[in-house]
Amino acid sequence: IAQNISPGTILILPEARRLTTGIRYWLEDLMGTEVRVCCFGVVNPNRDIFLSMAEINIEPPCDRTIREILREEANKFGLNLTENRLAQLQTMAGRNPAIARKVIRRERLGINPDKVEHSEYLDISPVVMAGLASLAIVRFIGMGTGNRSLYIIG
Incomplete structure (x- = not known):
């Protein structure tokens, strides 16, 4: 394939983070011969060929x-x-x-779309975990100081 690609060719690759290492190195060699490579992905993996590519962020529609x-x-x-x-x-x-x-x-079609099909939610699990960890810390402080009320609250 590399022998038949002209320098003005553009390769468009969706889901670029799923490319194997061999293909990424092959694409890096192609980029050295002035072949343009356009990779789409949700997250930039920041390795291999992605380090030498320009990153363009596309904002979702309002x-x-x-x-x-x-x-x-x-x-x-x-x-x-x-x-x-x-x-x-x-x-x-x-x-x-x-x-x-x-x-x-x-x-x-009359199908009532009950469930929401997107995933644009605020993840509060770190806040919940921090709250539980702070309660555990209060318990250990109560044990260390001999304070029964802190121990019971924890």
């Missing part, structure tokens, strides 16, 4: 854009949805246009 996508998709299927229903469907789609279209298709 809520207004998602609502417009929902409205256009609903109009395409002849659905008359109120603003209240569009807002409910928007919470199920998050900020993903493909999921927004899927939610409208499910609504058109």
